[in-house]
Amino acid sequence: MLGPVGVLTRYLEKAMAQARYDLLGPGRFVAELPELGLRVEAPHLEATREALREALEAWLLETLRSGLLPPGLEGNEDPVRTRFFALAQEMWRLLKEGAQAPSSEAPKPLEPPKPRKALSLEEWLKALGIQVVKKPQEEEEKEKVLTRLALFLGDRYPSLEKLYERLKQSLSTKRQFELSLSEATQEEIANSTQFCTMLKQYAFLTSYHYKNEERRIRAKASTEGFVQNFLTGGWLERYVAERLRKFLRSKNLPHEVAVGYQVTLPGGEAMELDVLVRVGERFFWFEAKTGDFQAHIAKYAGLKKVLGLTARESFLVLLGMDKARAKELSALHGLTVVNQANFIEVFQEVLEGHAA
Template structure:
């Protein structure tokens, strides 16, 4: 039986050998294990290494408690090791069944089995995968993520610019925006964002006249640019903010954008963002414009996915919190805006423990 314990020690050492460390600035070291979704910061290199080791041990403990043996820790070729993990998995399964029976006796829902991946979870629901998330060019990904974070984090001061930009996308014509009565934040953020868009050719033209505080610009007509600016950026923003938050909490997770599935009736539906955290799956739809024609469909899809209201989010750009609360109650979804979705998600995460 000690062979199994030794296998765990060797597994930790092997994974730690793959860790990446970077110096972010004076007294700021970061340690990462991307495959496990772990990231820590510390004041010096040795502290970062120790913190990352502790985070990995906590991650492994949680995985084993949930009955999942991480890749590389299986018992192939070693009967003692295989028996160790088989017995551990069986003990955990029996404990879950006992807990589930107790819950059912009290009229509560039994625990959900932790999926090995989001793809396995979707297939377990009997849904046909029409399209899977495809990796983009790494440099392109970095640029688009940077733009999405800039817009999402500063949206209140960029709202007027964004609305004019969206209007012009449908006409494919140059647009103008007067910043004569705008605050300094609005002016600075609007001109900086347009400069970034022009730098990466998402705008084909841009000019700001400081004398009368008026800017003129024209967006590219390329399809991927149109898709990004009309709504793709918000999906990316939600996904990236989720990843950063979950990494900061050292929680095992998987976040994916753009799974397309065929529903039981044959209708194809794209899932904007899916997040798996431990044994829970959360679903996020992101809309930058009209949502009324879609909300009933989302409420129905929530049932197909077998998710609760606390696991189903509709992120509406600029949505008023009071109205969001009313929409949540009416449609059985958690309606939020781009500024507070992470806070509400954290509350759901902490309140959904076993």
């Protein structure tokens, strides 16, 4: 017959075999024994398992101390087991009396540490010695319109690429442009005409005509400053930020996303940071380019060091960039180079890789 210690060991093993584990988010694993009301969290699966076992052992000892038999330990009367439980209860009584004796002062229970409040994006920048000159701020209605246009263009970019290139040419020449859709697919025609209609509706185009017989678009872009800024690159920053917000909300992760912080670096250089992201206590930086990036990539690699970020926390989103070439650029310049179609996928891999 196994002794009492074997009885408790088997009880603990049987209880742990019924534990439930789940991943709540990056660095948040949970383990629980619902029948006993036990639930713990830890940053790793193994740490969660250890924490649950410790909680189970503490619960078992407290139950025995109170003179109760935990569920699963009841059964036919066993003199050896009865004697063991009696000794366990007597041990707890003696320990309790010793702790309450006048000759020794009982130590005060340790207060649980207060949760540390995560730095905001602005606090993080200031802690790095980076002066915030201007924070991103937009009127609510204007922000809605710009976001709607950015999402439409970003989500459908492959079918809008030709139209977008002509739009940028029109902005530089300040002249009307034409685009033939005679060889375009139905998807390209539908998306191109719908996007132009939206741009004309909000006066981003001062003129727009589409002749169905010719399948030809004729249009001219507005020369207003904010329109040019949006169409030449601002839309991609907004697209990246909005997709990040939606992804982080879907994962129920505490976060902060901001577009267009104008800052002064510790060396006095003025910069605009396209998109900054805080997830819990981790920080990420995204730069977005719709055109030539070659003259800027070395500067971005240096700025990564000023921000104290790793290559996996510093993203360069290049419009239409080939994935194979993006990997080569990442290796050469110490940044995570992605395109508008896969940056969320890569960002998720970074978050989950950290949690694992």
